[in-house]
Amino acid sequence: MAKREYNTVESGPRAFWDMLHPTIQKNYGQWKYHDRPRPGVLHHVSKTGDEVWTVKAGTHRQVTVDIARRLCDVADKYCAGFLRWTVRNNVEFTTDVEANVAPMIEELEAMGHPVGGTGNSVAAMAHTQGWLHCDIPATDASGVVKSIMDLMYDEFKQEEMPNRVKLSTSCCEINCGGQADIAIVVQHTRPPRINHDILATTCEMPSTVARCPVAAIRPTTVNGKPSLMVVDEKCICCGACFGACPAMEINHPEYSKLAIWIGGKNSNPRSRPSNMKLVAHGLPNNVNRWPEVAEKVTSILKAYKEGGRDWERVGEWADRIGWKKFFEVTGLPFDKYMIDNYRHARTSFNQSAHIRF
Amino acid sequence: MAENKLNPTPNLDTLEEGPWPSFISGFKELYNRTGNTMVRGVLDQLNYSYETRMGYWKGGVVGVHGYGAGIISRYSMVPELFPEAKEFHTMRIQPPPGLHYSTKALREVLDIWEKHGSGIISMHGQTGNLQLQGVTQDKVQELFDDLNQLGWDLGGAGATVRTGASCVGQARCEMACYDTLKMHEKVLTYFTDLVHRPQLPYKAKFKFSGCGNDCANAIQRSDYAVIGTWKDDIQVDEAEVSKFIEERGIAYLTNNVITRCPTNAIEMNEDGKSITINNSDCVRCMHCLNVMNKALSPGNERGVSLLVGGKGHLKVGNMLGSVIVPFMKMDDDDDIEKFIDLIDEMIDYWAENALDHERVGETIERVGMQQFLDAVGLEATPEMVLQPRDNPYFKAPYEEAG
Ligand code: HEM
Ligand code: SF4
Ligand code: SF4
Ligand code: SF4
Ligand code: SF4
Numbered sequence: 001m002a003k004r005e006y007n008t009v010e011s012g013p014r015a016f017w018d019m020l021h022p023t024i025q026k027n028y029g030q031w032k033y034h035d036r037p038r039p040g041v042l043h044h045v046s047k048t049g050d051e052v053w054t055v056k057a058g059t060h061r062q063v064t065v066d067i068a069r070r071l072c073d074v075a076d077k078y079c080a081g082f083l084r085w086t087v088r089n090n091v092e093f094t095t096d097v098e099a100n101v102a103p104m105i106e107e108l109e110a111m112g113h114p115v116g117g118t119g120n121s122v123a124a125m126a127h128t129q130g131w132l133h134c135d136i137p138a139t140d141a142s143g144v145v146k147s148i149m150d151l152m153y154d155e156f157k158q159e160e161m162p163n164r165v166k167l168s169t170s171c172c173e174i175n176c177g178g179q180a181d182i183a184i185v186v187q188h189t190r191p192p193r194i195n196h197d198i199l200a201t202t203c204e205m206p207s208t209v210a211r212c213p214v215a216a217i218r219p220t221t222v223n224g225k226p227s228l229m230v231v232d233e234k235c236i237c238c239g240a241c242f243g244a245c246p247a248m249e250i251n252h253p254e255y256s257k258l259a260i261w262i263g264g265k266n267s268n269p270r271s272r273p274s275n276m277k278l279v280a281h282g283l284p285n286n287v288n289r290w291p292e293v294a295e296k297v298t299s300i301l302k303a304y305k306e307g308g309r310d311w312e313r314v315g316e317w318a319d320r321i322g323w324k325k326f327f328e329v330t331g332l333p334f335d336k337y338m339i340d341n342y343r344h345a346r347t348s349f350n351q352s353a354h355i356r357f
Numbered sequence: 358m359a360e361n362k363l364n365p366t367p368n369l370d371t372l373e374e375g376p377w378p379s380f381i382s383g384f385k386e387l388y389n390r391t392g393n394t395m396v397r398g399v400l401d402q403l404n405y406s407y408e409t410r411m412g413y414w415k416g417g418v419v420g421v422h423g424y425g426a427g428i429i430s431r432y433s434m435v436p437e438l439f440p441e442a443k444e445f446h447t448m449r450i451q452p453p454p455g456l457h458y459s460t461k462a463l464r465e466v467l468d469i470w471e472k473h474g475s476g477i478i479s480m481h482g483q484t485g486n487l488q489l490q491g492v493t494q495d496k497v498q499e500l501f502d503d504l505n506q507l508g509w510d511l512g513g514a515g516a517t518v519r520t521g522a523s524c525v526g527q528a529r530c531e532m533a534c535y536d537t538l539k540m541h542e543k544v545l546t547y548f549t550d551l552v553h554r555p556q557l558p559y560k561a562k563f564k565f566s567g568c569g570n571d572c573a574n575a576i577q578r579s580d581y582a583v584i585g586t587w588k589d590d591i592q593v594d595e596a597e598v599s600k601f602i603e604e605r606g607i608a609y610l611t612n613n614v615i616t617r618c619p620t621n622a623i624e625m626n627e628d629g630k631s632i633t634i635n636n637s638d639c640v641r642c643m644h645c646l647n648v649m650n651k652a653l654s655p656g657n658e659r660g661v662s663l664l665v666g667g668k669g670h671l672k673v674g675n676m677l678g679s680v681i682v683p684f685m686k687m688d689d690d691d692d693i694e695k696f697i698d699l700i701d702e703m704i705d706y707w708a709e710n711a712l713d714h715e716r717v718g719e720t721i722e723r724v725g726m727q728q729f730l731d732a733v734g735l736e737a738t739p740e741m742v743l744q745p746r747d748n749p750y751f752k753a754p755y756e757e758a759g
Binding site: 004006008009010011012013014015016018019020024028029031032033034035044052054058059060061062063064065066067068069072075076081082083084085086087089091094112113114126127128130131132133134135136137138139140142143146147149150152153173174175176177178179207210211212213238240243246251253254256264266267268269270271273275276285287288289309310311342343 | 368369371372374375376377378379380381382383384386387390399403406407409410411412413414415416421422423424429431445447450451452453454455456457458459460461462463464467468470471476477478479480481483485490498501502505506508509510520521522525527528529530531533536538541542545546549550552553569570571572573574575576577578584612613617618619641642643644647648650651654669670671672673674675677712713714
């Protein structure tokens, strides 16, 4: 083998200063306020008097070198060769020339990138890897996002919700996609089916046993060989063991379902950050367009748009009107599986005489 | 020139309909231009996943010289069906903090990536990595070396410090109470060894948000959530306040600012043109600043709150980070050094005491916050709790219990 000439430099994160537009460098830490001249555009004013305009656009999320190069072309033409991505896979173009804004919007939209995602819009969806790239998914992530965002297209481009709405989707219960105002998360509905043929050779047994949050996995012997078993009554179908050991097959074309959760909020304004809550489950993993999931998401958003007050996030709206009414106005059925039965469950019960009729 | 020909992908083709940009169309365009057979292979396997509703990737071990992490290996479980997708590994690259790019630097990455890999790229993953998706093992080292010479480095995977995330920060946000980008760069650079070589019980994530709006989603999604805040009074521009009231009306101010303050810290004054903020009641939630963006600004005595122990589902369920340090000033490099010293203590304690696959929040839950605070040398303070314990069963040493 050829001798390696190059010595690795363990440099850490890529240095950021040279990645900033000169006007941004000049006004770094000096910004005074911002407003939004129209949906999809932010206008920041500095204490120095300088101003910048930022155009925000949606992307395919899984992009290619071609797509990224075209976005670079836009940045070269209008933004002195600088651009930025957001955590929700949007792309942002900042310019200090107001006259660049309109042609930039036109160009981006002509390329198929919707301009929006600011203020009280439905933002682009955070998502995970799915069948395209993860080793444990029960569904695709990019496809769910494409299907839902097609329906949210207008809401992305407008700012007509009571407050911003963040969506996310995840392709297994590990939920890399995260919590959001509305989160779509895969739900395993059966304990793992164990592939004893490969288990002993593929999996480290003690760490697989240790992975289970409810101690449902036990060592056993199958056909004279050491293997593992699952106590079905204990198993909560979390799929954690599958991540450790691919022989614990949790995914199933029919029994892997999707569930919808609402009210996840990471920001602090008004109410404290909060976890998402289950509002629908057992929805079929119906490729290629997931119509059952899309319908539920749409009905939640419709009810929120009608009933939410200014600045109320989805979860805050549900808290104000009460969960009873939430299920009424969204038309979603409430059932016993929405009552928590895991750790500290009783703190989520109504420990008061506060009841709405 | 022979035309590049894709196999039929009827399931994926439906994802080209509708107005939102379609990743499938993007992949097809890429293949048609480059003829890179990995792209065709991955489309074929994805189409098969849609047909059978199952995934077909498995992991393995792929790495570069000297590193133990940063590349997620992907081998097809059905290579006989899709030989072109047999290997399709992902390289995680640490992006510039705040995800700001010059097109020059980005184009360099794109060119190197096209030369060695599939050309499929994710900008960015949920942890913030620049993800280069689809490279074979024999190309991994060259790919990395070419990038590394331009200042790019791998991110974390497995039991490591993971790639950090930061909000747009002082680059373009008037709310930023500290330099999130610089702190991200410094802290993650300090922990570089722990990013590259798995030697921890499990993952450890840092996220940096410039204020309580927490655009980097730190409190929910990171072990060490660094949130910008201030200690003194909210800055009020009186003229802008009265302008706001004139323009939006008293009803709007009442319904959307005064009554939305979670601690009732804001009062309307008799004159109907101004407000008083009782700053000792304010919890710095950011709401009034967001609504009255021109009139109100964070105070001058700025710094960070550190919340520890946030994480996603696996395996005890979601946990939000909780306050460990209510306030730390973050004005200069010395302050960042002090922060790093404190985190070093926490990571050391966690590395020594955690069970396998246990995040720091779970360790704190298991050993108890009292023990964690003692171990890292911090005093308990009322900012750490919503309320003191209401559980009567507790034990304290005789001399302290009195
Ligand atoms: C082999 C298994 C797994 C794969 C392939 C995988 C894949 C991914 C990927 C690709 C991302 C985005 C990464 C990035 O942005 O750089 C991610 C993020 C994430 N993963 Fe996983 N993951 C796996 C297992 C897990 C497990 C076991 C957990 C347990 C809690 C987990 C929790 C998360 C979380 C919380 C995020 C979001 C991170 C954040 O927002 O900071 N993942 N995962
Ligand atoms: S949510 Fe699950 S299946 Fe999806 S990327 Fe994360 S670990 Fe993989
Ligand atoms: S699915 Fe979860 S609960 Fe069931 S055996 Fe596996 S780890 Fe345990
Ligand atoms: S977290 Fe605060 S400082 Fe950072 S971008 Fe969001 S609003 Fe601005
Ligand atoms: S920041 Fe929040 S808590 Fe403080 S005064 Fe404003 S609304 Fe009230």
